[in-house]
Amino acid sequence: MxxxxxxxxxxxxxxxxxxxxxxxxxxxxxxxxxxxxxxxxxxxxxYWRKMRKESIVEIEGWEFLSYASDLKSVCWFMMPELRDAIKKLHALVGNAETDDRQIVLGNGSTQLFQAALFALSASSDGPVNVVAAAPYYSGYPDETDLVRSSLYKWSGDAKDYEKQEAYIEIVTSPNNPDGSIRGPVVMSNKCDGEGKLIHDLAYYWPHYTPITYQANHDLMLFTFSKCTGHSGSRIGWAIVKDIDIAKKMTTFIVLNSIGVSKESQARAAKIMGVVCNSYQSFKFDGSNNNKExxxxxxxxxxxxxxxxxxxxxxxxxxxxxxxxxxxxxxxxxxxxxxxxxxxxxxxxxxxxxxxxxxxxxxxxxxxxxxxxxxxxxxxxxxxxxxxxxxxxxxxxxxxxxxxxxx
Amino acid sequence: MxxxxxxxxxxxxxxxxxxxxxxxxxxxxxxxxxxxxxxxxxxxxxYWRKMRKESIVEIEGWEFLSYASDLKSVCWFMMPELRDAIKKLHALVGNAETDDRQIVLGNGSTQLFQAALFALSASSDGPVNVVAAAPYYSGYPDETDLVRSSLYKWSGDAKDYEKQEAYIEIVTSPNNPDGSIRGPVVMSNKCDGEGKLIHDLAYYWPHYTPITYQANHDLMLFTFSKCTGHSGSRIGWAIVKDIDIAKKMTTFIVLNSIGVSKESQARAAKIMGVVCNSYQSFKFDGSNNNKExxxxxxxxxxxxxxxxxxxxxxxxxxxxxxxxxxxxxxxxxxxxxxxxxxxxxxxxxxxxxxxxxxxxxxxxxxxxxxxxxxxxxxxxxxxxxxxxxxxxxxxxxxxxxxxxxx
Known part of the structure; x- marks a missing residue:
């Protein structure tokens, strides 16, 4: 395979x-x-060419030598300024609740997806079934089965899932590839195995889709790539309700790559700040067209x-x-x-x-x-x-x- | 577990x-x-505080939006300037051969270690035994068994390994934790299963140890963290003889995190350049003491x-x-x-x-x-x-x- x-x-x-x-x-x-x-x-x-001056990041050679950023946090390799920038951006847009939740950083949401599989299946006996409703993002099956884990395995289309076994359903909304707005589907059919959800909300930003509610799911994935376009930075974040799941996800990221590039973290914080600043004192009432x-x-x-x-x-x-x-x-x-x-x-x-x-x-x-x-x-x-x-x-x-x- | x-x-x-x-x-x-x-x-x-001006990196907001760097290379997410800087640094120090070899980039050598396990075990039937002579780096067992792969499993001290099964031996030299200079040990005892080697040469640099030979092993791991001290950047590289192994390692990095931070790549290239420049026109004959x-x-x-x-x-x-x-x-x-x-x-x-x-x-x-x-x-x-x-x-x-x- x-x-x-x-x-x-x-x-x-x-x-x-x-x-x-x-x-x-x-x-x-x-x-x-x-x-x-x-x-x-x-x-x-x-957009970023227009904002080139506002968005410059300068890093001196002596900066960022340490693995650690904030030893008092669960996600101790995450820079506090990035955590604050992420919270500020979600508060501005209103697309996800971040209060009383842990934020776990990853090398893109790709790594965080695997961290989530690890965290959600770590206490199970056999491999947990991982499913998503077709058409689903083509990366999920390959990432799930990459090293043939005994903790989890890809089990195909969530719409067909009827096993009486533990499962993890990935809900991608708006969906990649077809842009549809989605909710979980396994619950509504014949399965009664223990189910957990990962909400992949990479595209739930207002350049792609209307923001209709403040998402408040147990485990939500976002990525800098699709939010601001900075795919080369490899920055993703998970918003997690259960602190034990957040700790396990952190363990995965640490053992997988000992954290996430600080250069990218510093830049993501800066870029998110520029996005937020562009809305300061702006009102959606047509009174300041030239600023739009x-x-x-x-x-x-x-x-x-x-x-x-x-x-x-x-x-x-x-x-x-x-x-x-x-x-x-x-x-x-x-x-x-x-x-x-x-x-x-x-x-x-x-x-x-x-x-x-x-x-x-x-x-x-x-x-x-x-x-x-x-x-x-x-x-x-x-x-x-x-x-x-x-x-x-x-x-x-x-x-x-x-x-x-x- | x-x-x-x-x-x-x-x-x-x-x-x-x-x-x-x-x-x-x-x-x-x-x-x-x-x-x-x-x-x-x-x-x-x-050192980097002394060289703060020479080592500054400046990144504008529009840079590095793409995942890709060099689509003609096996490791297509690696920036050519970083590949060149790595080769130049090894050529300067004389610690590793890079000609006619592939360089694969990872989020630290931690991720590359796992990419190497994947690549070296991908064509095996059962889990391949992963061993290292004790005392061995404490991360190896946890990283190997992180998601309980069916491809490979941690099998302890290489000195005790006697199974007639396929194995991967990690040779860390100088060794973490004890600084000893090492070669493989399984070959010399009773095992005759098929063996492959990973040479972890993180500390084979002349601030830690004399450079006694130009390393020329099949699969060698290096890391920016221990070379220049930039642990927060999460940059590691593998030097790989077999192009098929390099391709499989690249597949792992892609499916695990879709590449490596470009901000870190740009900075690593710059920092390595500063190291190389410090030796330009310098001779180890006492004639230029104030430059030492x-x-x-x-x-x-x-x-x-x-x-x-x-x-x-x-x-x-x-x-x-x-x-x-x-x-x-x-x-x-x-x-x-x-x-x-x-x-x-x-x-x-x-x-x-x-x-x-x-x-x-x-x-x-x-x-x-x-x-x-x-x-x-x-x-x-x-x-x-x-x-x-x-x-x-x-x-x-x-x-x-x-x-x-x-």
């Missing part, structure tokens, strides 16, 4: 390193691959909305694909109603059984196939946060699809 | 967060705990040597303890002979069966007990790279040990 793991199976990287695949047919209309398989977040870069371009979430939602509108238009014209639709919903943060604009487009081919192969052969566009998400290969996941060049080229090729013949 | 893992079982942190333990007897002569259990590297800070205080390894070996001499003097006076002795050996890097000055002192009590309890009760000094290293509790490991205040206080208390009565 481990042997069959992809060489570079992350949330960003296709199997041929972005280079043309081996069957390079020179008769194809396009010579270069457009890679939309990756989960990179480059769309958000333009400084507002982090509004600025980026605008960019993302524009891409979604362009994509919907091209898809409509081609009449060969379908995209999910999202209702307008009232957002408690912005006090207005808008649609969800997911970070990924979950594109379905009306005619082709294998949408990924079709796009790659026909358009030299690489997208992640639906079967990687426990779903149908007539779907692909398209990264909406890719570079402007790649996105425009994708739209261009998609627009011309009817004119292309082999 | 997992339940019994220490809450904070890292290389730095004692079980009571540096606070007095629960049996706080106010009749004890010292009110504060001196914690020498940790593996922190603060001694090296003074700029030389990274010489500056820090001098500090460490001073601490070792002070400790040996106090130990000699007390006549209650023993320290290991090290022969002077010729160093190919400095062209002179000197002793090993390990980052830890492996202190043995002549009279007490439990040296750790004795030191804690008598002196309120916390050190890591020998039994954590698969050895005898009459030993403890003392961190020689701790703060100056802690080290001086430790010496002071040790000097007065004969005057203290209960």
């Amino acid at each position: 481990v042997e069959n793991l992809p060489a570079v199976p992350d949330d960003l990287h296709n199997s041929n390193n972005g280079l043309p695949s081996s069957n390079s047919d020179t008769s194809l209309p396009y010579s270069s691959i457009v890679n939309l398989d990756r989960g990179d977040t480059v769309l958000l870069e333009s 371009s400084q507002l982090f979430f509004e600025f980026n939602r605008h960019l993302l909305k524009e891409r979604w509108e362009k994509l919907r238009e091209v898809v409509k014209q081609s009449d060969r694909f379908l995209l999910p639709r999202f209702q307008k919903t009232y957002c408690n943060f912005t006090n207005e109603s808008f649609e969800t604009y997911p970070a990924f487009a979950w594109l379905m081919s009306k005619d082709e059984e294998d949408c990924g192969s079709y796009l790659e052969k026909k358009l030299r566009v690489v997208a992640r196939s639906g079967n990687r998400f426990g779903s149908d290969p007539k779907y692909v996941r398209i990264n909406m946060l890719t570079t402007g060049d790649d996105f425009d080229e994708f739209l261009e090729r998609l627009s011309n699809i009817k004119d292309i013949t082999f | 997992v339940e019994n893992l220490p809450a904070v079982p890292d290389d730095l942190h004692n079980s009571n967060n540096g606070l007095p333990s629960s049996n706080s007897d106010t009749s004890l002569p010292y009110s504060s705990i001196v914690n020498l259990d940790r593996g922190d590297t603060v001694l090296l800070e003074s 205080s700029q030389l990274f390894f010489e500056f820090n070996r001098h500090l460490l040597k001073e601490r070792w001499e002070k400790l040996r003097e106090v130990v000699k006076q007390s006549d209650r303890f023993l320290l290991p002795r090290f022969q002077k050996t010729y160093c190919n890097f400095t062209n002179e002979s000197f002793e090993t000055y390990p980052a830890f002192a492996w202190l043995m009590s002549k009279d007490e069966e439990d040296c750790g309890s004795y030191l804690e009760k008598k002196l309120r000094v916390v050190a890591r007990s020998g039994n954590r290293f698969g050895s005898d509790p009459k030993y403890v490991r003392i961190n020689m790279l701790t703060t100056g205040d802690d080290f001086d206080e430790f010496l002071e208390r040790l000097s007065n040990i004969k005057d203290i009565t209960f």
Whole structure:
């Protein structure tokens, strides 16, 4: 099983390193691959170029030599200024409760997901079943089964789960890959084994989706990558109600990597501070329009909305694909109603059984196939946060699809 | 088993967060705990304070948004400038061969150790036995058995290993905790199972030990923490001969944390560059004495040597303890002979069966007990790279040990 793991199976990287695949047919209309398989977040870069001065971090050589940050905290390797910045950001947005909860830091929410599996299964006898409703994030199965743990194992689609055994359900909302708003599903069917929940709320921020409630679940995962776009920093955090679970998660992070880069921690604190500062003294009442371009979430939602509108238009014209639709919903943060604009487009081919192969052969566009998400290969996941060049080229090729013949 | 893992079982942190333990007897002569259990590297800070201007790193908000760095490399999340800096540093010091080898980056060598276990055991049927000669680094057993992998399991002291099964031996040289220079031991006894080696060379740098050969093993681990002292950055690297092993290690790092902080990578490249620059145009012939205080390894070996001499003097006076002795050996890097000055002192009590309890009760000094290293509790490991205040206080208390009565 481990042997069959992809060489570079992350949330960003296709199997041929972005280079043309081996069957390079020179008769194809396009010579270069457009890679939309990756989960990179480059769309958000333009905001940070605008704010380059405000967001500079400077580190001298003598700083951050110690592993430790705050020995009195459960998560003792976390810098207090980062903890405070995370709490301030959630308080501003109103998307998650942080009072009377532990915050555990990780090298991205990827590491924290594994820390959560460890913590939630540590007192079980056999391997705990890990499930998520399909389509689920393609990383979960591979991460769960990475070293064939005896504590937990991947058990597939939560909708099919009926074992009378302990389980952990991952609830991803908005969902990766399809942007849907979700709750747990195992509870509602036939299973009565002991169940625990991990809420992966990576995309529950107001550039992607309306903030409809202050999330208050037992164990919630967030990531700097999808919040501000800084995927290269590898910063994630968990908000945890039960202090014993938080301690076990900390143990995992310590034994797995002895904590988290302090350079990244310092920078994340600074960047989150810039986001919060952009809202200081701003009111959502139209009275300060010229300041709106400084507002982090509004600025980026605008960019993302524009891409979604362009994509919907091209898809409509081609009449060969379908995209999910999202209702307008009232957002408690912005006090207005808008649609969800997911970070990924979950594109379905009306005619082709294998949408990924079709796009790659026909358009030299690489997208992640639906079967990687426990779903149908007539779907692909398209990264909406890719570079402007790649996105425009994708739209261009998609627009011309009817004119292309082999 | 997992339940019994220490809450904070890292290389730095004692079980009571540096606070007095629960049996706080106010009749004890010292009110504060001196914690020498940790593996922190603060001694090296003074060099970086001297070089503060040369070693500044400045990062703007728009930088490092992408997960990827170099998609053409096996370790595609590693920045080319860091790979080049690592190769340049090894070339300068002459401690490890890097030509025609892969470099894999990790969140400290802790994560890379686990990546190596994964890569070396991925094609095996049952759990591969992981062994190291006692006394071995206390992190190896806990890290190996963290999630009870079916791929590998901790199997104790390499000197006792006689199973006819596949095994992985970790060779740590200079050794943590005792500073000894080591080679593999399983080969030489009765086992004929298939064996693979991990060489942990964290301390094979010329501030700790003479460089006697250019290491050329199949899989070697190094860490920024012990090289330059930047433990908070969580940067480690593996030098790997077999490209398939390097690919599997990369897969592990990707699935475990989708790469390594770019802020830390940028800083590590800068810091290593400062170390290399300090040697530019310097000759070890006494012709440029006033520049010698700029030389990274010489500056820090001098500090460490001073601490070792002070400790040996106090130990000699007390006549209650023993320290290991090290022969002077010729160093190919400095062209002179000197002793090993390990980052830890492996202190043995002549009279007490439990040296750790004795030191804690008598002196309120916390050190890591020998039994954590698969050895005898009459030993403890003392961190020689701790703060100056802690080290001086430790010496002071040790000097007065004969005057203290209960």
